[in-house]
Amino acid sequence: TVIVGGDKNSTEIEGLQPNTNYTVTVRAVTPDGEGDPTSIAVTTEIPIARNVIGVSNGLSEIIVTWTHPDNVKIDGYIITLSAVDGNRNISVKLSFNKTIEVFSGLRPNTEYTISVTVFIGDIESDPVIVTATTEAHACRCDPDGSVSSQCDGSTGRCDCLPNVVGARCDQCLSGFWGPRKVFGCTKCDCCQQGIVESSPCNLKTGTCNCKAKFAGARCCSQISGARFNGSSFSIYEVNSGLKESYTISISFRFYQPNGGLVFIPQNQDGSGNSLFVKLENRSLIAYARIGRETLEVRTTEQYSSSQWYKMTLSYSGATLSLSIDDDPSVRISSKGSESGIQIGNRIYLGSIPTSLKLTNIPEFVSTNGLDGCVNSIKVYSQFLGDDEPSRETTTPDKDNVAQCLIDIGP
Numbered sequence: 001t002v003i004v005g006g007d008k009n010s011t012e013i014e015g016l017q018p019n020t021n022y023t024v025t026v027r028a029v030t031p032d033g034e035g036d037p038t039s040i041a042v043t044t045e046i047p048i049a050r051n052v053i054g055v056s057n058g059l060s061e062i063i064v065t066w067t068h069p070d071n072v073k074i075d076g077y078i079i080t081l082s083a084v085d086g087n088r089n090i091s092v093k094l095s096f097n098k099t100i101e102v103f104s105g106l107r108p109n110t111e112y113t114i115s116v117t118v119f120i121g122d123i124e125s126d127p128v129i130v131t132a133t134t135e136a137h138a139c140r141c142d143p144d145g146s147v148s149s150q151c152d153g154s155t156g157r158c159d160c161l162p163n164v165v166g167a168r169c170d171q172c173l174s175g176f177w178g179p180r181k182v183f184g185c186t187k188c189d190c191c192q193q194g195i196v197e198s199s200p201c202n203l204k205t206g207t208c209n210c211k212a213k214f215a216g217a218r219c220c221s222q223i224s225g226a227r228f229n230g231s232s233f234s235i236y237e238v239n240s241g242l243k244e245s246y247t248i249s250i251s252f253r254f255y256q257p258n259g260g261l262v263f264i265p266q267n268q269d270g271s272g273n274s275l276f277v278k279l280e281n282r283s284l285i286a287y288a289r290i291g292r293e294t295l296e297v298r299t300t301e302q303y304s305s306s307q308w309y310k311m312t313l314s315y316s317g318a319t320l321s322l323s324i325d326d327d328p329s330v331r332i333s334s335k336g337s338e339s340g341i342q343i344g345n346r347i348y349l350g351s352i353p354t355s356l357k358l359t360n361i362p363e364f365v366s367t368n369g370l371d372g373c374v375n376s377i378k379v380y381s382q383f384l385g386d387d388e389p390s391r392e393t394t395t396p397d398k399d400n401v402a403q404c405l406i407d408i409g410p
Contacts, residue, residue, distance in 0.1 A: 003029075016044050017044065018044050018045065018046050018047060018072055018074075018120060019043070019044060019045070019046050019120050019121070019123050020043065020044050021041060021042075021043050022041070022042050022043070022044065023039055023040070023041055023042075024039065024040050024041075024042050025037045025038065025039040026038050026039075045125065045126075046074070046118050046119070046120050046123055046124065046125035047069035047070075047072050047074075047118060047125060048069065048116075048118060048125045048126055048127075048128050049066040049067070049068070049069065049077060049116045049117075049118055049125075049128050050066065050067045050068070050069060050070075050128075051065075051066055051067045052064070052065075052066045052114070052116045052128045052130050053065050053066070053130065054112070054114040054130045054131065054132030055132055056132055056133060056134050056135050057102070058134070058135055059108040059109075059134055059135050059136075059137065060104060060105055060106045060107070060108060060134060061102060061103065061104045061106060061134070062081065062102075062103045062106060062112060062114070062132045062134060063100065063101075063102050063103075064079060064081075064100065064101045064102075064103070064114050064116065064132075065099060065100045066099055066100075066116050066128070067099060068096075068099065069118060073096075073120075074096050074118050074119070074120050075096055075119055075120050075121060076093060076094050076095045076096045076098075076118075076119055077093070077094045077096070077098060077116060077117065077118060077119070078091065078092070078093050078094075078115075078116075078117040078119060078124065079091070079092050079094060079101045079114070079115070079116055079117075080092075080114070080115045080117075080127075081103050081112050081113070081114050082112060082113045083107070083110055083111070083112055083113075084110075084111040084112065084113060084131075085110070087107075088106070088107070088110075088112075090103060106134050107134065107154055108134050108135060108136055108137050108153060108154050108155070108156070109133070109134060109135070109136035109137065109152075109153030109154040110133065110134050110154060111131060111132075111133045112131065112132055112133070112134070113129060113130075113131050114129065114130050114131065114132060115127035115128065115129045116128045136153030136154070137151065137152075137153055137154070137155065137156030138156070139151035139156065139158065140156070140158075140168050141158035141159075141168055141169055142158070142166075142168050142169045142170035142179070143181070144170075144178070144179045144180055144181050145158075145160055145161055145164040145166075145168075145169035145170055145171075145178070145179035145184065145185070146158045146159060146160060146161065146164075146168075146169040147159040147160065147161060147169075155167070156168075160184070161179060161182070161183070161184030161185070162183075162184040162185070163176045163178075163179075163184050163185035163186075163187070164178070164179045164184045164185050171203075172185035172203055173185060174200070175187060175188050175200050175201075176188060177201050177202060177203050177204065177205065177206040178203075178204075178206075186206060188200040188201035188206060188208060189201075189206070189208075189218060190208035190209075190218050190219050190220075191208075191214075191216075191218050191219050191220035191408055193214075193222075193408050194208075194210055194211055194214035194216075194218075194219030194220060194221070194222065194408060195208055195209055195210060195211060195214075195219045196209045196210070196211055214408075215403070215405055216405065220407055220408055221405035221406060221407055221408070222405070222406045222407075222408050223403050223404065223405060224308075224373065224375050224404050224405075224406050225251070225373050225374050225375035225376065225404045226349075226350075226373065226374050226401050226402070226403070226404055227372075227373050227401065227402045227403060227404040227405070228349075228350035228351070228369060228370045228371065228372060228373070228374065228400075228401060229371060229400055229402075230256065230259060230351065230368055230369050230370065230371040231351055231368075231369055231400060232350055232351065232369070232400030232401045232402075233348060233349060233350040233351045233352065233353050233369060233400075233401070234349045234350060234374075234401055235346060235347065235348055235349070235353075236346070236347040236349060236377060236379075237345055237346060237347075238345045238347070238379055245314075245315065245316035246314070246315060246316075246379065247312060247313070247314045247378075247379070248262070248264075248275070248312070248313045248314075248347075248377070248378070248379050249310060249311065249312045249313075249376075249377070249378040249379075250262060250277075250310070250311045250313075250349075250374060250376070250377050250378075251308055251309070251310050251311075251374065251375035251376045251377075252308070252309060252311065252370070252372060252373065252374045252375065253305065253306075253307060253308045253309065253372050253373050253375075253406075254279055254303075254305055254370060254371065254372035255305050255371050255372050256279075256305075256371035256372070257279060257280075257281055257282045257305070258278075258279055258280055258281065258366075258368065259278065259279050259351075259366065259368050259369050259370045259371055259372075260276070260277075260278045260279075260350075260351055260352070260365065260366040260367075260368065260369050260370060261277045261278055261279060261284075261311070261349075261350075261370050262275075262276070262277050262347060262348065262349050263275070263276045263277075263347075263348040263352055263361075263365055264276075264343050264344060264346070264347050264348070265343065265344055265346070265348075265361075266343045266344045267344060268344070268346065270361040270362075270365075272289075272343075272344075273288075273289055273290055273291070273343045274287075274288075274289045274343060274362060274365075275287070275288050275289075275313065275315070275343060276289075276362070276364060276365050277311065277313060277322075278365075278366050279370070280298075281302065282302035282303050282304075282305075283298055283299050283300070283301065283302055283303070284298065284299045284303075284311060284322065284324060285297070285298040285299075286298070286313050286320065286322040287362070287364045287365075288315060288320045289362050289364075290318075294362070294364065295320040296364075297320055297321070297322045297330045297331060298322070298330065299322065299324055299327075299330060300330075301324070301327070303324070305372075308375060309324050309325060310324070310325050311323070311324055312324075312329075314329075319331055347377070347379070349370075349374060349377065350369045350370045350374070350401070351368070351369020351370065352365070352367075352369070373404035373406070374404075375404070
């Protein structure tokens with residue numbers, strides 16, 4: 001029972017139990033006695049949590065704390081966290097003795113609404129609502145590849161210049177190099193045929209990465225055999241002399257329309273039987289010296305200096321044959337013996353070195369050599385050259401032989 005002064009029209013009744021039905025009776029008291037009572041039914045509410053706070057703890061975590069209602073026995077709490085944009089909703093139910101909850105795995109730079117509700121049995125209190133925002137990413141935009149130093153706080157991703165990729169705008173698209181301020185990344189200026197597909201050029205300098213057998217700043221030159229300049233030469237040795245029947249095949253291209261291609265004498269001074277092939281006005285001529293007789297065959301076509309040709313020279317049964325690629329052979333036979341001839345085991349390719357002092361070279365042998373390239377030589381179908389360098393012997397004058405670089409274009 002609570003006695004209230006006559007000048008009051010309200011009062012508080014403390015010490016009641018939460019979520020409990022009560023009947024409250026009010027009657028007036030005067031010196032003459034008490035008036036008729038007036039009664040109402042009242043149900044007490046569930047108290048709310050106090051001092052609710054939500055704070056960010058880094059990019060992806062929010063900590064929620066609160067204190068218990070005073071002097072009330074409760075069953076527990078319901079904590080709900082929701083992203084303001086509606087993309088995330090988490091709810092946990094905790095026992096009465098908890099006063100802290102940590103939410104992890106959240107998105108950076110995102111505002112969340114947090115509600116803390118007290119429950120007793122199936123009845124819940126009104127929620128206490130606060131908000132908290134996770135921290136934003138620190139912007140670490142590459143100054144050369146980014147439009148500005150600002151980034152998306154939720155992801156840390158920067159706004160990149162053209163052809164620049166990566167969260168920090170610090171990488172180039174495949175096939176580009178840089179980045180450079182204002183311009184972004186620049187397309188690799190390389191010949192597609194000559195570059196390493198997985199890494200066309202150096203990502204920082206733009207220098208083209210050439211595949212094997214390619215060279216040049218843009219990888220536009222294909223390395224293909226040996227380059228002869230008209231006076232350079234190579235000497236190839238075969239295991240024994242060429243006897244009776246033999247075939248010599250040379251893959252070549254030329255830049256000047258005249259010059260010797262290959263010379264094979266029987267003796268080291270140039271005397272005796274011999275074979276010689278030369279270019280003359282873009283046509284090929286092959287000579288065979290057999291004793292005192294000379295065989296001569298020549299092609300009728302004039303060849304282009306912009307492509308490779310395969311020359312095949314054969315001597316068999318006293319017949320000399322010469323062909324280019326798949327064209328029909330031109331041939332001539334000796335007037336004398338039908339048997340073959342023996343020539344030496346040394347092949348001079350490109351030109352004949354003056355230091356060898358070959359005093360008995362036949363008159364048909366040119367003094368000027370090949371200005372062009374030789375890709376391969378085959379004798380008896382046995383490859384000689386780059387794959388078997390031990391078969392090649394040289395004099396000190398061989399320094400002029402270089403790699404053959406063929407322009408393959410853009």
